[in-house]
Amino acid sequence: MDITIHRPDELSGSLRQVWHRAMDESPEYANPFLAPEFAAGIGRYHGGAQVAVLREKGQPVGFFPYERNSFGVGRAIGLGLSDCQALVHLPGVTWDPQELLRASGLSVFEFDHLVEEQRPFGRYVTGMFASPVIDLEHSAGSYPEWLRATYPGLAKTTLKKERRVGRDVGEVRFVFDERDPRLLRRLMEWKSAQYRRTGRMDRFARPWIVDLVDHLFQLRDEHFTGVLSVLYADDRPVAAHFGPRSRSVFACWFTAYDPEFRYYSPGLIMHLRMAEAAGRQGVRVMDFGRGDKEYKDWLKTRELRVGEGFATRPHPVAAAHRLWRRPVRGLRNTVLAHPTLREPADRLLKTVGTLRTPGRADSGGAAPRAR
Incomplete structure (x- = not known):
């Protein structure tokens, strides 16, 4: 060799x-x-x-x-x-x-x-x-049809919350591949706020990571494309995700949402919308990455x-x-x-985050994401 x-x-x-x-x-x-x-x-x-x-x-x-x-x-x-x-x-x-x-x-x-x-x-x-994944199937039907067939247990609750957003705020719209860089910046701001609030290291406080994500967002290759997905209500962005995709695999990476909409479960809605749209785009696998999170157990088809x-x-x-x-x-x-250790550790990190950023405890939120 x-x-x-x-x-x-x-x-x-x-x-x-x-x-x-x-x-x-x-x-x-x-x-x-x-x-x-x-x-x-x-x-x-x-x-x-x-x-x-x-x-x-x-x-x-x-x-x-x-x-x-x-x-x-x-x-x-x-x-x-x-x-x-x-x-x-x-x-x-x-x-x-x-x-x-x-x-x-x-x-x-x-x-x-x-x-x-x-x-x-x-x-x-x-x-x-x-490392949980979703095996994606192509669907010729509508999003509600796909959701009911793929996740019958979640479909009723999720669709109900989407309708509630539509009534309370305005028409719900999802864009799988949004090319406006201003929305990427909004996602980073939401994510930084969540990092601070939960006491975790703010990745986007590191300029090189910001520059890397900006660079990957511009890549449009069949083996690597940076995909920014955005969920809108009345043309207002309420949740966003950025992650790379290859020909057949879509990697979940950075997801965040506007904390004003947290009661509508925008993180879960975002992941379901992305899974349906990625399947239509020819993606075979949606990879959540390593980490124990409840939403991953709900959505995964295998590990x-x-x-x-x-x-x-x-x-x-x-x-x-x-x-x-x-x-x-x-x-x-x-x-x-060990959940008995993880939950106290999370509470401690959130307390530290509140002390680090006084008056900003509710300044941001993110969908359930290990990163």
Whole structure:
């Protein structure tokens, strides 16, 4: 196996074509977070992004995107933002993780959403977690018909709330692929307010993440398109979502809503509208990403499995990194896995958020989203 290292933006058109072909030929790699466009975006706005290109008999057969710091510590590309991570390769290709790490200049490689198919990394996985998805079916009927057929238990309540919004505010309208950048900015503002209110890190307080999302919004490729969806009432935006899609997979990413409309369950309405519209657009799978949320249990049709862990080589830096990171992850996973711990932790974070932003506790809201 011959392995060469490149910056994502250095990849030639022919290499990107092979990468796209690997996505098309293996359903496990069809997620837009595994596309070269996402890796290039991270490299452009965050730095440290690299791609190891694997070749057999001189022909490219695999692509390993990662981020590397000056100490040789590596992490999955977009760790903390990406809901799907993998070495993307053509069918039948195998590799040696130790050889891969040496060629990539890494002493350790950290991941938290590794696709289950990545068997060579298997011995480095410290935990497996559910990643709920919806298998989408095309429908020739109307949205209410699709909703009643797909989610009979939710249909009556959801349609009733949509009608109530229509009566109280004005006609309800949904746009799956909204191209107005002002609505993207509105979504970020809502989401930042929710982060502050719940005491969580505000991702959109980091300029590079704002720039990355703005960049991805502009991409219109068959293997990666940034999709902004907006729910309107009387032409007023009440909920919005931004996430990438590939040919066959639509990834849920950032969802938020106007808190004035929280009693109408706009987050749930938004997800159902997106699922129906994505199916009409030819998407086969809507991926919610890892995380335990009630709405995911309501809407999912099955679960994928994603892995968390550290692939390492014998090296002092690798040992130090594991000693530092593993206890933090273990504590976080323990809290997330036990509702009796998770609920008090959420209340504590909300209290902290209120103290950080006095007078702004009700300044924003978001649909139920782990991120």
